[in-house]
Amino acid sequence: MRHRGSRAVSNAEIQSRIGHQLRAMYDDVVRQGVPDRFAELIRKLDVPSPDPQLGDTGDRATKNDGRE
Numbered sequence: 001m002r003h004r005g006s007r008a009v010s011n012a013e014i015q016s017r018i019g020h021q022l023r024a025m026y027d028d029v030v031r032q033g034v035p036d037r038f039a040e041l042i043r044k045l046d047v048p049s050p051d052p053q054l055g056d057t058g059d060r061a062t063k064n065d066g067r068e
Contacts, residue, residue: 034042
């Protein structure tokens with residue numbers, strides 16, 4: 001424990017104070033939300049794109065190198 005004046009300050013108390021200060025600093029950023037263009041990009045990333053190496057059955061298609 002560290003002593004601050006005549007009072008001991010625990011690590012938990014220090015961490016709690018740091019947490020409160022960080023929340024106060026970043027609250028405004030969190031309230032702003034995600035810009036529409038970023039939200040749209042995230043939605044596009046969530047949609048699975050077709051894999052050209054997969055066949056209709058979902059199995060890996062055998063590669064045709066033209067020798068068949």
